[in-house]
Amino acid sequence: MKIVDIKEKAVPIKSDIKNAYIDFSKMTASVVAVVTDVIRNGKPVIGYGFNSNGRYAPSGLLRERFIPRLLDASPEDIVNDDHTNFDPHRIWDVLMTGEKPGGHGERSVAVGTIDMAIWDAVAKIEEKPLYQLLADRYRGGEVDEKVFVYAAGGYYSPEKDIDKLKKEMKGYLDLGYSVVKIKIGGASLEEDLHRIEAVLELVPSGKSLAVDANGRFDLETAVAYAKSLEPYDLFWYEEAGDPLDYQLQNELSKHYKHPMATGENLFSMQDARNLIRYGGMRSDRDILQFDCSLSYGLVEYMRILDMLKENGWSPRQCIPHGGHQMSLNIAAGLGLGGNESYPGVFQPFGGFADENPIENGYVGLPDSPGVGFEAKSDLIKLLHSVAK
Missing domain, CATH: 3.20.20.120 (Enolase-like C-terminal domain)
Structure with a gap:
């Protein structure tokens, strides 16, 4: 069980609205696709994630640190004990390897974007809606x-x-x-x-x-x-x-x-x-x-x-x-x-x-x-x- 690729793209929100602090005319968001070698319904399982509005796309952090770090990880370090699914908690530990406490900044956005895609993939592998998986x-x-x-x-x-x-x-x-x-x-x-x-x-x-x-x-x-x-x-x-x-x-x-x-x-x-x-x-x-x-x-x-x-x-x-x-x-x-x-x-x-x-x-x-x-x-x- 492997993650074979992770793709990222920054997409514009393109809105002329504003709140009390910022306008959103140049706001972007990162979208990621985590491609696995797990097959469901004849196709590889792909988990998707993106960051919420209000924070710009953390493309640099994703491409320079977090995506390479996850792709370089040993398969044994990112799956559960019986090797039937990926383990989001272990993957989180891999993503945060070498990261000092505090100063959270935009790295929390980068990790959160990948984390969303991982949970999407995990639930798809179990063939359950994520809400049911979490409840179970x-x-x-x-x-x-x-x-x-x-x-x-x-x-x-x-x-x-x-x-x-x-x-x-x-x-x-x-x-x-x-x-x-x-x-x-x-x-x-x-x-x-x-x-x-x-x-x-x-x-x-x-x-x-x-x-x-x-x-x-x-x-x-x-x-x-x-x-x-x-x-x-x-x-x-x-x-x-x-x-x-x-x-x-x-x-x-x-x-x-x-x-x-x-x-x-x-x-x-x-x-x-x-x-x-x-x-x-x-x-x-x-x-x-x-x-x-x-x-x-x-x-x-x-x-x-x-x-x-x-x-x-x-x-x-x-x-x-x-x-x-x-x-x-x-x-x-x-x-x-x-x-x-x-x-x-x-x-x-x-x-x-x-x-x-x-x-x-x-x-x-x-x-x-x-x-x-x-x-x-x-x-x-x-x-x-x-x-x-």
């Missing part, structure tokens, strides 16, 4: 048959006025989403409140709307927004300050009683642990958004879940960033609280299987082996082009 291995076979998802959008763009923002949000609600999210922090507080109130005209209550500042605020601004947002009783107030400013997050929790969310830009178990230790996060209401694709993959994500359990947190408080099928499988297989969705942006990576519509804020999962990329026609077309 780690949750006594229990699977969430449907997963809560919310529609992330509401980005700033030059032509998007209030009417177009409302039209976008109504479109998500018409698709079956019960919660939508918009960006804040890229305009004045007064303008952002106007945008929020416009969307609130479309939904039953503030609990159907989340807002995301993408780490833009200093403490004074974060608190000013908190005081203005408090009466709306929103679904959550997300990433007010720099993701590593745990003191800011801790202080903000003293000024805002409703749910807050953060974590999408923390890329290791150690950083996640520091958030829990020092960030003032409240396990009875706040949401953790760690994204396996950006944070060394599912192997590391399971270490994060173990750490959270030790600190009294339920996995139901985890709703990953990224809006991709990998996190959806993790949510269903390991019992998370839901998953982000990008129905209108970051295509073809955002969204789920073609034949699984959103119903009352929940989505089902396909029964195809692996992550389920093959059930999303525009995405699998791109992934197949990388494998050629």
